[in-house]
Amino acid sequence: MLSNKHKILIVDDEPDVLDLVKDIFEFDNTYNVFTAVSGEEALKIFEDINFSLVLSDQHMSGMSGIEFLEEVKKISPDTIRIIMTGYVDVANAVQAINKGEVYKYITKPWDIDFLRTTVNRAVEHYEAIAETKRLQMDLQRANTELEFKVKERTKELEDSLKKLTEINFELDKANNKISESYRALVQSEKLSSLGLMAGTIAHDIKNPLSIISGQAQLVKMIIEPKSDLHKYVDSILGQVTRITKLVETIKNFVRKSPETNTxxxxxxxxxxxxxxxxxxxxxxxxxxxxxxxxxxxxxxxxxxxxxxxxxxxxxxxxxxxxxxxxxxxxxxxxxxxxxxxxxxxxxxxxxxxxxxxxxxxxxxxxxxxxxxxxxxxxxxxxxxxxxxxxxxxxxxxxxxxxxxxxxxxxxx
Ligand SMILES: Nc1ncnc2c1ncn2[C@@H]1O[C@H](COP(=O)(O)OP(=O)(O)OP(=O)(O)O)[C@@H](O)[C@H]1O
Ligand SMILES: [Mg+2]
The missing domain is CATH 3.30.565.10 (Histidine kinase-like ATPase, C-terminal domain)
Incomplete structure (x- = not known):
């Protein structure tokens, strides 16, 4: 079964043959049949109409059937071309088929059933080719769409990757900041507990220190001026001063006064x-x-x-x-x-x-x-x-x- 009503063109310079063939193909309303009495006239009709099949007699006054079909091939390569010929011309027809100018030949006189079957098959072939072409085009379109989508998606992925890299970079920066703040916090925690400790220690140390210092000074006063003991007492006094300074430094250090005295x-x-x-x-x-x-x-x-x-x-x-x-x-x-x-x-x-x-x-x-x-x-x-x-x-x-x-x- 053919999917739609195809247009076919019959070309023959004998009006009787033309009428007969037209009647044959219009009989069951399968085809929309056009006729021409010469190749020249047929080519004119081709200017406005696209045919699925053309059936041409070989022997015509003016252009021969094969010459005409060569022209058809140039202007409408998909149209199926069939030549009707006498037995004497079969060799020419076969040559035309081999050259790809003609799809099939039918020898005259033809049998009506054979003629119809041949034409029906040829039009089915035409439909198959058209369908294949349509599918190829669909495939090509789908391919192009797919390529476009892949490109789009790749771009999206690249953008996301770029964003992720940026975010990662920001995260790294934030992480570094956190580590820095954490270090500073640990440091200040250490220092503030140190401060508390220093305050208490300073208080507890000050008294014994003043006692040691006082007693050392007393010893210094008692001992002989030239005695070797002076250097030991001086060393004691020096160390006491050092400890006192150290405790003071620690106390000052932790006693923060950032906003004052600026x-x-x-x-x-x-x-x-x-x-x-x-x-x-x-x-x-x-x-x-x-x-x-x-x-x-x-x-x-x-x-x-x-x-x-x-x-x-x-x-x-x-x-x-x-x-x-x-x-x-x-x-x-x-x-x-x-x-x-x-x-x-x-x-x-x-x-x-x-x-x-x-x-x-x-x-x-x-x-x-x-x-x-x-x-x-x-x-x-x-x-x-x-x-x-x-x-x-x-x-x-x-x-x-x-x-x-x-x-x-x-x-x-
Ligand atoms: N310019 C420098 N060249 C080489 N080492 C240094 C330098 N500055 C600091 N340091 C090192 O850092 C350490 C800590 O320095 P910091 O100033 O905190 O303490 P310090 O100098 O040892 O003692 P203080 O400051 O109480 O006199 C030093 O002991 C030294 O090893
Ligand atoms: Mg120092």
Missing amino acids: EEIDLRDAFSECLVLTEKLLKMNNVAVSQDFPSQIPKVRGNKTKLEQVFMNIIQNAGQAMEGLGGELKIRCALNENKILIELSDTGPGIPDEIQKSIFTPFFTTKAENKGTGLGLSISQSIISEHKGSIELESKIGVGTKFKIALPIIVN
């Missing part, structure tokens, strides 16, 4: 005061100092004594690190947006990696007993964070150490 500080002044106080140590250790400040240096708000304590400690550490070696201490200030960056770099021996993480821990020191308490940098760190700033370390063995401090500047 003023506008000119860093150039602050550093020149610190350098006066550390001049002796630096000279003794052959340390040359260079300063690099911008001509207009904005002030910072803070507690001058405390900030100077930070600078002093870093300068002293640098001086001590270069003891016996000599070297250079560079103090550099620079502006970065709303922050002032202070860098103190020395050309000392540098701090080994495994020690770097401990240097801000209270009581961590690599210095001899009477040279350092190990509180300098932990106090410095808490002073800087009271000032809403940051302090970082960069150090390389054999090259030197750099402390980088960032402090907010005063915005008018």
Whole structure:
């Protein structure tokens, strides 16, 4: 069964044959039949109508059937082309079939059933080809759609991946911040319990200390002026002073007063005061100092004594690190947006990696007993964070150490 009413064209220069064939194919209303008496006329009809099949006589005045079908092939390659020919012309028809110009030939005189069957089969073939083409086109369209969808999806995935990477980066940053805050918290927890302890200890220690000190002074008064015992008593008095100082340092350290006693500080002044106080140590250790400040240096708000304590400690550490070696201490200030960056770099021996993480821990020191308490940098760190700033370390063995401090500047 054919799926719709196909248009077919019959071409023959004998009107009787033409009428007969037309009647045959219009008989059961299967086809919409058109006729032409010559190839030339038929080609004209082709200009407006698309045919499923064309059935042409070979012997016609003017164009031969095969010539006509060659033309049809050019203008409508899908149309099925059948030639009707006498026995004498079979060889030509076969050649035309081999060349692909003609689908089939029918020899005259034909049998009506054979003619109908041949044409029906040929139109079925036409339908099959049309259907295959349609399916191919559908497939191609689906393929294009699929490719488009894949591209879209890939892009979506890429975007999501980019977003995820960004989120990951933010998470990493947040994580680092949390770790930093946690470290600071642990540090301040340690320090505040230390403060409580220090307060109690200071109180309990002060009395025995004054008794030891008083009694040592008494002994000093009693013993012979030239006696060797003086050096032992002096040593006792020296150690008592050291313990008293240490307890005082700890008490001061934990007694935070971030908002009180703040003023506008000119860093150039602050550093020149610190350098006066550390001049002796630096000279003794052959340390040359260079300063690099911008001509207009904005002030910072803070507690001058405390900030100077930070600078002093870093300068002293640098001086001590270069003891016996000599070297250079560079103090550099620079502006970065709303922050002032202070860098103190020395050309000392540098701090080994495994020690770097401990240097801000209270009581961590690599210095001899009477040279350092190990509180300098932990106090410095808490002073800087009271000032809403940051302090970082960069150090390389054999090259030197750099402390980088960032402090907010005063915005008018
Ligand atoms: N510029 C530096 N070069 C090499 N090592 C340093 C430097 N600054 C600090 N350090 C190391 O960090 C440790 C801790 O320093 P911190 O200032 O906290 O304590 P300290 O100097 O040992 O004692 P204090 O400050 O009480 O005199 C030092 O003992 C030293 O090992
Ligand atoms: Mg120190």
